[in-house]
Amino acid sequence: MKTTVLLLLILSGFSTTAQVLRKRTVKLMGSRFDITIVAADSLTAERNIDTVIAEVTRIENLISDWRADSQISRVNKNSGVGPVRVDPEVFALTERALQFSKITNGAFDISFAAMDRIWKFDGSMTEMPSPEAVRKSVEKVGYQHIILDKEKSTIFLERKGMKIGFGALGEGYAADRCRDMMLARGIKAGIVNGSGDMSTWGKQPDGSPWAIGITNPLRNDTVFAVVPLRQSAVVTSGSYEKFVVFNGKRYAHIINPSTGYPATGVSSVTVFGPSAEVANGFSTSLMVLGKEAGLKLIKKYPQYTYILITDEGQIFSSPRLGLKMHSL
Template sequence: MQLDIKLLSKNTIAIALLLFCFISNAQTLRKRTTMLMGGRFDITIVAKDSLSAEQNIDSVISEITRIENLISDWKPTSQVSEVNKNAGIRPVKVDPEVFQLTQRALHLSEITNGAFDISFAAMDKLWKFNGSMTEMPSAEAIQKSVEKVGYKNIILDSVQSTIFLKLKGMKIGFGALGEGYATDKCRNMMIAQGIKAGIVNATGDMSTWGMQPNGKPWNIGITNPFRPDKISKIIHLKQGAVTTSGSYEKFVVFDGKRYSHIINPSTGYPSTGLCSVTVLGPNAETANGLSTSIMVLGKKNGIELINKYPDYGFLMITDKGKIIKSKKFGSLKK
């Protein structure tokens, strides 16, 4: 009888140990949607339990809010707004984080000859993409709309950590580049805190890491620009970033030619030729800068640009529906 009790105890311990291992390895997926930085953020966290997942989503939201309060040009108390208020007056000291983000943006402006330019924020809202436009703006009006735009008039002082806009009326704004930066920061923060998987998605610009609770990679759908309610491609990511720039929601058509809401900041004219550009790579900030630049540069010059970044791949869809993709994109496709 004593032997039977001992065997029963060992079996109970074994079962308890198995249950503990199962519980300790169980993963819970939680998702939350919120509006930040002027757009929609979908935050997905995989953690050991619901409480931990929700707490980490709170941490992500707090980090995005912190970044928004630093760089959002529509926040009157942000450092970027202070820079804009003092355009043509004086340099403004900013945090190293804001200074370095501006440095990276200006580097992108230099290598794209102004196809990417954070001073686009000063551009007059001449083009309307709400269905109200009935004719092209005049060449004179378009030229006037970019008078205060020009990255070469953004002066950085790395010693003093200041930003100075030379012309009165100039403005800078990070837009989706800032959202991509925020998703990267949040992903790195979560990894540092031991969260093994998740997605931070800023209106389609997303940073991913880890795997789904079922052990499979994340499924990322690429919108069909001609049928926005349909998915054109599905890619599978473990850790990386994907961003899409496109004209499938906001565009106008004049004389049979499609004009995107993405404006060339150096000319004032909308981009043409490409309906969407998806870029894959290690981080969302760079991917967003590249996808936006390629939309402006067009197919040939866009491919030349992204070929300088071997860690990034692309998928372009032309306004004729033709798909052009890099080998790297193909290697990530199902």
């Protein structure tokens, strides 16, 4: 449900300390992961990158809904049949995701995995799906039918055919986990970027903060702002790479799980805060909710700041980011 639109991670070209920076790109959770570690020497950095890869792989094996032997796959196979016991870690992640589904009134819904993919964003669509097809596409979606039993650590999907999936939320969780693990191991700076769900800590070897460039959604080959990462996580969702246009209206690839219709009105949302997992939930939700309802929601959570850009190019951002309010 998320498009990676964080195009530019700005790295310094030199170090004034004895520290070295090492970066590796790998495919994990079906997506691109860029792992950057700052350490006293190259061997230490590379070994810790290996540790990050092992941790993301462990999480993937627990929560992947495309691996037949994962705990989430077992939950999905038993939808409408009975509850499935899962590890406390999986239960807690599901519990947090379900809470997000509730606070967004279904704009974010972990049962979206059961949605029929009737919208095509590869250029093959020539007409809008019928209202009946749209309604049918989401008939097995509904977070209200996910039953959690904390005492027994079980998950039960009440409706036959229901599915839950973590998608990019799992990437954000993995990035947060790896950041915390590295800090516990004494690695004082680095980045774990799971397909745009980015957790950072510390500073670059020259002492400067990590910084990112935010893509201009109206000209996606350009950057309209460079933002230093004073908070440890950042996630962007965007609609400008995958969309269809019918009757002059643009429909994004991010689908509203409660209606089955694509999001409209917002072309890009970037969310900064302490957790990539939570920032991902917000960025996706704001795309679905639209400008007014989305900004009303995120303003209730002052730990998180935002940059929201409408389809018309209007920019709305948290005052403490210090960006000028203007149009692209």
